Amino acid sequence: MGNRKRLNANQDIFLLILGIAWANLIFFHQENWKMDPWKVGIIGLGIYFCIKWLGARREVLKDSRMRAGSIFFGLLFAAMVVVGEKIHAGDWEFQMFSAGDIVWLIVYFGTGMLLFLTLSTFFFDGRMRNLMERTGKDEKGGTCRKGNWLLYSIVFMLFWTPVLFIYYPGIVPEDATVSIAMVLGDLPWDNHFPVFYSLLAGGSVWLGRALGNPNLGVLLYSLLQLVSMAFLLGYFLEWMQRRIHRFCTYFALAFFCTIPVFGNYAIVMWKDPWYSGLLLLLGMFLYDKAVLDREAFLKRKNLVLYGVLGVLISLMRNNGIYIMILISVVLVYMYRKRVKRVALTCAVTILCICTITGPVYKGVFSAENEFVESIGIPLQQMVRVVIKDGNMTKEDKEFLNHLMPMEKYQEYYNPFLVDPVKWAPEFHTDYLNAHKAAFFQTWFSLLKSNFGIYVEQYLMGTYGFWHIGGDTPYEFVKTQIAANDWWLYQIAPFESYFNYAMQEKMSGKYDFMASGLLVWIALYDVLLCWVKRKSRYILPLLIMVGNWLTLMIATPTAFGLRYIFIMMLGVPLLVFYPLLLPPSEEEATSRKKHISM
Template identity: 30%
Template sequence: IIFSALLSLSFIIGGKIDTRTRQFDAIYHSDILYFAVLTVVFFLVFLRLMDFLQNHTITLSSHTHISARKIWVGSAIFLFLCWLPCLILFYPGNISWDSLACIVRAMGRTRLTNQQPILYILLMRPFLMGASALGLGTNVGTASFLAVQSAATAAMAGYVVSWLHKKGFPAYVQIPVLAYFALNPIIAFYAVTMWKDVLFSTVLMVYTVNLIDLIQSNGERLKEPWFFVWFLIVNLFIAFLRNNGYYLIAVTLVVLAVLYRKIWKRILPAFLALLIIVPIVQGPVYDACNIGKSPFAESVAIPLQQIGRSVAENGPMTEEQKNFVAQIMPLEKMKKVYFPFTADKIKFDKQFNSDFLEKNKGEFFKVWLGMMRPNFRNYVKAYLMETLGYWHIGTSNWIATFGTIKGYGEEQLGMKHVSLTDIDTRPTSLSVEQLQKSIPILSGLASIGFLFWTVVFTIFMLFLQKKRRQTVAFLPLILLWGTLMAATPTYCEFRYMYAFALAFPLAVISVFPFARANMGKSSDAGSAI
């Protein structure tokens, strides 16, 4: 009933927000009735769904005729070949403004900053610098890197399929999962898109699988040297591939340390070392290497939006508050540029004084908190509109970029789309839009709100089935969502939640009961996954 109520609330509140008119409609007493009815309907639907799931046990095989390694290699090659046409059609790959910002840093054309994670830049650098040294140009370097990124993504997705095979899942589970990775156009396009989010999300998918293995073994796998080292390496990749990655691993490792405190002598020193080393590297070490920090404005997008809405709506402010905010941006200008669904209109305006904000972080929070009570309604509306797509199923936005973006100026370094075939790319690029808007049911795969609620449903199901420890496997995904709800710069960015799309098959499979061949139902989902 709690899940049904939360989902109903998301529909009622989300339905009040219109992204076209930029309006937040009033909430009426009748909405309470709609909420109650919708909650009851969802509750009845989910009861039937739970009955369906409980009556459809997945039988696991104890013996497999094909080795998991062969399945892994075969799946990886198959997926790479399925995605390769996207690289050929949109050669040298899908390049956005953020991609170009990474490229100029990887080629040493501008100072390194951790706004674009340093690890991703370092992974790009050999390809771009090598191509430049050989006189092959930026296009070749970019395409080479994206080919390797696509291969790495295919290897990790193929690993999930082989892992299911190793666990004894039947072909009617393995094949749909493989087909999901192969035929989902978003996954295909993202594999050849130069975004840090792609590798980060794919590694997070592997992390989810590792957590399931760990929980299944009741922590025993942490005693295996190779698994323990691998697990720590995956944690490091998550921490360094995106700036919110550290928060994900920090909370997850603390939870694991509590759950498996009986072996604390083995795991605690390594966990603590990892949690200490990451901020040291990203702090003093980066400073010593003259690597700039991510701008403070990037982490306070929501407070900026709340202040911006209060200013735009002529909300009450003291003279001291007005004077401070005016030094960040002139109030009349803030009124003009405030846009309810992204803080970028404020952050990237020429009159936005980022230097002043950097030097007055404490005062900024003081002013923000001081304005909260008299502007509470504006704060709530600004927050809900800025985070809309992350919790409302009916909200959509652009998903992917196709080909090489133009207009970056001299820093574009001669990059441009080169047609390697005479095939019209428009039908291919439209496949994402068709998935998003024209295909009933499957369109949910292009909705980050739907993907989020799917994972939440899985967590609720695991609790109801008394498999609470299994929920830890999905904790990093929920933490990822939480960091976006705290600091997202825009209302609906699919790539930020791409990890949910990759973990979707795992979430769906986890709600089913399992049984070994010639045995009864498993009492614990962990016996399978």
């Protein structure tokens, strides 16, 4: 017995040393991390406890999917960290790889595997599920408790209204001024700024001006968005409370109330809050009607509701249609044995979206989608070839010179943002629109001889949407009313009446959350669904993943939390999603044993 205790003690000391050494390696490799003894020690202890936790659950590795999932996650995690360290937001160069990177790939491969296995066993541990799951819950979620919904909504309004008072009558970024100008007739219509949303934003200002005060229109918009988002998130919390422990709901309540960015996004004149809110509604709807109760989705009212939500999402933001196409494909596959109703609904939904944004917008508003808006990544890749003096044929140079004089590319190029190039005075948008086929031919021609440059630009151009902590607060929050010709301005009550610089004080209180971190939480949830053989539970997550994929294909910028705001709204769902997955028979049996004990 004594020898066994000494053996266990020696093993613990070895694992503790391993954990601390592991933590030191991670902190040493991260250039922006200081080797604070407290932080290194805490991470080292965390690694030690993770290893101990898994050591007592070795049987988990007998599952082939768990092994495959952890290896896949570990490989992606290692690639993300090591490749991400080659890019710096303030530096336009992509650092070269070295032989030493193999060591770091091994370190982070192990770290990724350890994270995945620890979290996966933690969420499905019998004691954990007993603690966090809602007792006596209805398998189908039960019916909405309107009292709780109203209570949560009122709480949100109470916490967000002071933000409206600080920025009274609201916040109007530069993008919104274009929407307003189109409605007021100062600019031609352009569906790059979605017509449907522009009618809401610009229509509010038009109504305020008709009533004698355009600022009244800004206030009307602020109140409309604040109240609607409060009710939407109030419903989200009530929906959560019917499915998992109330403390998870309280976490969500605190998250939405105590982080100032949600009060800002409740009033800012951006399409992203409403768009993301509609995506969240669709996710909850699909979880209830297609995942928990597969028959429910086939009911006529639910098919109609799905179509309506799909159309609204796609009218609010142009990349919505691609998300709906992805979801439609998955739904048709899920219901392949009874495909007619589902396929017809999906087809009609996509057709309605295309009809409204195509012939209707063109006929009524003379508005079309700008081609340049959908080619941000390939355009940036071609520009980087010019900047890096890559291999180009005579025809390639002629086409690029027609788009913009070759000597001007260096002046406007930014690897993390395409806007300076595409909005440059010398950039010939008309020529691009008239030679779309030539654009793709040139892009493919340059790809064959500049593959490395293309990869560098792609990784830099999407950096913030795949690297944890790698992005910057670009397009994070806006706090002002942009310069305009309609006498829209902030009254700033604290500054005007109390001589207190509240807006300046508030500007330092917005806490930034990295977009890439949210993406990785979603990736973990998707992979966990597959590992646990609950693949149909991936469907609601595909809404967030689909939005992310549209950014990875055609994002205009490498950063921008607002473009991925659906994941910010969905943080409580992403964090607790493993609790929504039903346990396997073995896990359920283990849980019963814990209950009986």
